[in-house]
Amino acid sequence: MSTAILTGPPAPGSSLDGDLRSLGFHVRWATGAEEARALLDAVPAGERVALVDSRFVGHRHALRLALTDPRFPAAAVPGALAAQPEARPALARALTAAPGAPESADGLAGTLADALDADGVAVHRPALGTLVAAVPADAAAAHEARAAVAAVDDEAVRLRSAVKAHDGFFTTFFISPYSRYIARWCARRGLTPNQVTTASLLTALIAAGCAATGERGGYIAAGVLLLVSFVLDCTDGQLARYALKYSTMGAWLDATFDRAKEYAFYA
Incomplete structure (x- = not known):
């Protein structure tokens, strides 16, 4: 089973934990980059690992596009990053350097995705179309993102894609x-x-x-x-x-x- 590491404190009312489990991930929690690095080291070397910001708001299909596609060594959407076994050494290096790096607007996952790109690992960023994937900065932004999620027919998007x-x-x-x-x-x-x-x-x-x-x-x-x-x-x-x-x-x-x-x- 693949492992997803949720970073940051749990968001009240979030279904993110259940969404990741439904996608086949074993979910672990980390308060920050240092704890995420320790959890990453504990995952068997041949497994895929995902880093997801606990503030993530978006469609489950957006997560599926980024976290479950095996064709790319790494893939990301705002707030979520997946690394296949071949990209995990670069992810470990990025997590080691993360505490001293400025956090991107997409949270720790966005910072790590940028670091992987800089380390020579091409990060696939799937086109989301009308799908939503965001890391809201405050309660108002979170409410707006949830409204945008509710307004999109996820099944229709999957059929079109x-x-x-x-x-x-x-x-x-x-x-x-x-x-x-x-x-x-x-x-x-x-x-x-x-x-x-x-x-x-x-x-x-x-x-x-x-x-x-x-x-x-x-x-x-x-x-x-x-x-x-x-x-x-x-x-x-x-x-x-x-x-x-x-x-x-x-x-x-x-x-x-x-x-x-x-x-x-x-x-």
């Missing part, structure tokens, strides 16, 4: 309007992107078998199944973005299975 911003004309206008809902259906039933990728390949192979019959009905069935395979091929990536289930294996399977499908029809 599941679709690539720039894609082909046919995919954008004829596939994505409904495939994103297939991706959500898969996510709610615990299916993984790799399983959808495999289903796309199997469907394409069945289509190739239908076409190989040389019959009119076989060609019609092959055309329908190829379209289904293409929809599933789009859905696997949308599922990965919707559920934030990225993996190196998934990218390899997607590329390899695409070549296998081309070979099945052109061989």
